[in-house]
Amino acid sequence: MKKSLRLSAAVALAATASLTLASCGFGGGTDGGDAGGSTTLDLLVPSYSDNTQGLWEDVIAGFEDANPDIDVKLEVQSWDNLESVIATKIQGGEAPDIYNGGPFAGFAADELLYPAEEVVSAETFGDFQESFLANAEVDGTAYALPLIASARALFVNNTLLEQAGVAAPPTDWDELLDAATKVSALGGGVAGYGMPLGSEEAQAEAAVWLWGGGGTFGDADAITVDDPANLPGAEQIKKMIDAGATQADPGSTDRSPLMDIFVQGKIGMQVGLPPTVGQIEEGNPELDYSIVPIPTADGSPFTLGVMDQLMAFENDGDKKDAITKFLDYYYTADVYVPWVQTEGFLPVTKSGAEQLSGEEALAPFLEVLPDAQFYPSTNPAWSVTDGAFKALFGQLQTKPAQDVLTEIQAQADAG
Secondary structure, three states, rough: OOOOOOOOOHHHHHOOOOOOOOOOOOOOOOOOOOOOOOOEEEEEEEOOOOEEEEEEEEHHHHHHHHHHOEEEEEEEEEEEHHHHHHHHHHOOOOOOEEEEEEOHHHHHHHHOEHHHHHOOOHHHHOOEEEHHHHHOOEEOEEEOOEEEEEEEEEEEEHHHHHHHHOOOOOEEEEHHHHHHHHHOOOOOOOEEOOOOOOOHHHHHHHHHHHOOOOOOOOOOOOEEOOHHHHHHHHHHHHHHHHHOOOOOOOOHOOHHHHHHHHOOEEEEEEEEHHHHHHHHHHHHHOOEEEEEOOEEOOOOOOOEEEEEEEEEOOOOOOHHHHHHHHHHHHOHHHHHHHHHHHOOOOOHHHHHHHHHOOOHHHHHHHHHHHHHEOOOOOOOHHHHEEEEEEEEHHHHHHOOEEEEEEEHHHHHHHH
């Protein structure tokens, strides 16, 4: 491998993970191709939905038809396994050539990634929305390419709120607590607010509340989980739980199964994503629901923005041209837009946004996206911080809020 593989945060995560990884995937990131002269690209991606593997297979088939001298080997992993898998591959000298993931600053700090501008054409690079591209920069250089964007919003079961005597969706925490408590009081297995503090995506639910109270996780220079400004949000979570405004045992509840319960009509309100619209259409098209801004401490506008990226590992200089061909092909609007549209996310390219501008279901998310706040993913410690939230934030159900924030900060600092 061209660059030194120092023990980054991601590799440290793999060293401590108790997860036993299945024997599957790539034959090694340094393999330049087969005896026939073709180039092999290894692509590691997470599964966003049941459609993900088929969508990538379609992209690869079209690309290989147009580029018969390049083979693309696909590996799809669950989000639960993804970070451990990538860390183990890097530690073993088998990094993929192209990787779809979240935190990337640690890889950039270890000089493992190509600068993004080196692995796409100028035309493709210029097509990205500037705000998304800026969120992929470390010290002014983009080391990842925006893949998909998502904004969070509050999904509201209109029927349950009406039955509970709630006249309108809540806009601030006081109204949310009142509405959720009344909905929970309906009984019959109904919960007022779906609060997923489990390991799947605890960092997202944490951001909804901590940032909604004026807090922050920090920036590229410092992680600030134990900032006093985060305490009101953490304490409001405990207030919701103690009031019986949430489902039972939120500390161990993951977002995806909880959203399935919302789709079934048993939760009054829950923060959701653009793909939630498709889940409702498929699972319960008769559900009477609204999509509104997330309530905050004072009712001011806020949404959590999430952006996943594609990045290219600098394994073998001979593959650079092949990587560029693949990424340019993928981001072509006719290829990229159907991929994004099927997965239900928001496009990160100007050409993609133009093609989807008429999609009514995405309108509520597109409206709040300009106000979105993002994780400090350009901080090398964010990967460890993200893991600490997933492992520890659910303890907020039973432990003092400040203690939980302090423990997460300690892990971030140690990482």
